Amino acid sequence: MKRSINIFSILVFFMVLSACEDQLAEEPKDFISPGTFFANQGDAEQAIAGAYAAVWVGDNYMNLFRHHAEYTLARGSWTSMGNYSQRINNDQYGRIDGIWATLYTTINRSNLVLQKVPDIVDISTEVQKRIIAEAHFLRARSYFELLKGWGAVPLRLDPFTGTSEVSAPRASESQLYSQILSDLAIAETDLPVKVGDATGRASRWAAKNAVGARIHEHGELGGSGH
Numbered sequence: 001m002k003r004s005i006n007i008f009s010i011l012v013f014f015m016v017l018s019a020c021e022d023q024l025a026e027e028p029k030d031f032i033s034p035g036t037f038f039a040n041q042g043d044a045e046q047a048i049a050g051a052y053a054a055v056w057v058g059d060n061y062m063n064l065f066r067h068h069a070e071y072t073l074a075r076g077s078w079t080s081m082g083n084y085s086q087r088i089n090n091d092q093y094g095r096i097d098g099i100w101a102t103l104y105t106t107i108n109r110s111n112l113v114l115q116k117v118p119d120i121v122d123i124s125t126e127v128q129k130r131i132i133a134e135a136h137f138l139r140a141r142s143y144f145e146l147l148k149g150w151g152a153v154p155l156r157l158d159p160f161t162g163t164s165e166v167s168a169p170r171a172s173e174s175q176l177y178s179q180i181l182s183d184l185a186i187a188e189t190d191l192p193v194k195v196g197d198a199t200g201r202a203s204r205w206a207a208k209n210a211v212g213a214r215i216h217e218h219g220e221l222g223g224s225g226h
Contacts (some may be wrong), residue, residue, distance in 0.1 A: 038116035041123035047116070048131045051109035052200070054102060080087050099149065103142045104156070110135040110142070112159040134188035137202040140183035147176055155179060 038042050072125075113135040117128060146153045155171035157179070187207040195201045 030163060038120055039122065040120065041127055044113070044117045044120055044123055044128065044131050047109070047113050048099060048134050051106055051135060054106040054109050055138070055142075102148075103146050106142045107139050107156055108159050114139075115159055129190040130192060133207075134202050135185045136183040137187035137191065137207050140180045140187065140207075143176055143180050143183075147173060147180075152176065203212040 020060060038047065114132060117123075117131055117135070120128065132221070142189055143153075144176065152170040152173050154168035155176055160166065184207050187202065188204055191204040191207055193204050195203050
């Protein structure tokens with residue numbers, strides 16, 4: 001009798017455990033994935049806003065390039081950034097890593113826009129072209145900054161979502177410049193001439209001048225075959 005009671009208790013325990021697992025199993029209601037997010041014009045606008053936002057995560061991006069410029073003098077913990085003859089100190093290693101991560105985050109978000117937005121149906125053609133052009137511009141600018149800081153770097157034209165996709169070989173500087181100019185040509189065609197109240201967004205003149213003009217003006221394509 002006691003043995004039967006024990007067996008019955010064990011069976012009840014597993015039945016209760018199974019019921020609890022069923023109750024605790026949740027179907028996510030607010031999880032957003034690339035496969036379900038890009039459904040309409042509002043989603044596309046949010047996605048390109050995320051690509052812009054990636055550029056300004058923290059202040060390392062702005063300060064690193066500002067303190068290398070001739071019109072300013074780096075001070076405090078940024079001193080070694082403004083001194084071309086001085087080796088960087090320990091304070092700068094994390095900042096440089098942050099710049100690298102910021103630029104590739106911008107590239108990855110731009111790549112996601114370029115992959116998903118062209119397939120959206122619920123969006124005006126004009127807005128769709130503008131958002132795609134902005135993504136091309138942001139990708140071009142990010143690769144230009146990577147080239148200035150690191151030379152030949154990995155060239156990613158598709159979004160990646162997992163650590164298994166992180167490793168990639170370096171592309172040649174010639175390949176990178178070709179991609180930059182290709183992205184800028186698309187951006188120049190479909191970006192608006194003026195952005196109006198949308199301060200900080202890319203315009204056609206940004207594509208013409210901000211990166212492209214500097215590449216040609218400084219002869220940085222010399223030796224690249226273009």
